[in-house]
Amino acid sequence: GAVVSQHPSWVICKSGTSVKIECRSLDFQATTMFWYRQFPKQSLMLMATSNEGSKATYEQGVEKDKFLINHASLTLSTLTVTSAHPEDSSFYICSARYPGEGAFFGQGTRLTVV
C-alpha cells in the first residue's frame, strides 16, 4: 500500500518552545492530508485538514495559532506546536487519502512537553 512517513517518531521539548512534525507521502501525491491527535485510551480526534497551497481547515475547538499547519507541496505537510505546554503532550498522527483505497496513516509522533 501507499506509504506515509511521519517524523519524528517521538520528541521531548521544554514548555514554551515550538515543535515541528513532518508528514510525507512517499510514493503518491496528496492534495489533502489530515492531522489527528490521540489522548491515552481515547479515540483519534481530527484536528485539522491540510490542503496543499491553501490554508488549513481547523476543527472546532482547535487553536489555529497554536497548531500551525503548512502544506507546502503535494507530498509534505507540517504541524508546528507553538509555545508548547505539558497539556499538549499527546500522540499526533497524520494521514493522506490514496485515491481508490483507504486513508493511510503515518507512524505517529509522541510529543512530551516537560
Next chain:
Amino acid sequence: DQQVKQNSPSLSVQEGRISILNCDYTNSMFDYFLWYKKYPAEGPTFLISISSIKDKNEDGRFTVFLNKSAKHLSLHIVPSQPGDSAVYFCAASEDPGFGNEKLTFGTGTRLTIIP
C-alpha cells in the same frame, strides 16, 4: 457527541475462532466506512473498507458487514491469529468517493487473541 461508537472496549477470543468487532454510528450522512488496526505508539493500519451501497466486503480473513438501516457495522476475523491482537478502530466518512475526506473514529476495541 460521539458519532461513531464501539461499545466493547475489549474482547478476548481463542486462537482459531472468529472475532467479531462491532461499531455503531449515528450520523446518517456517513457513506463510507473503514476499519483500522493499531498498535501502541504506531499509526493505524488500514484493514478493510465498505461503501454504503454494499452490505458486505471480504478480503482474506477479514469481512466487514454493513447494516445501514440499523447504522451498524461489524468486522469479522476468521480464523483469529495471535498477531491479530491489537486495538481496532472503525471510522466513517461522509464522502463516498475518493479524494478529500475526513474520518470520524470510534473509541476502539482492544482485541486479545488467546493462544
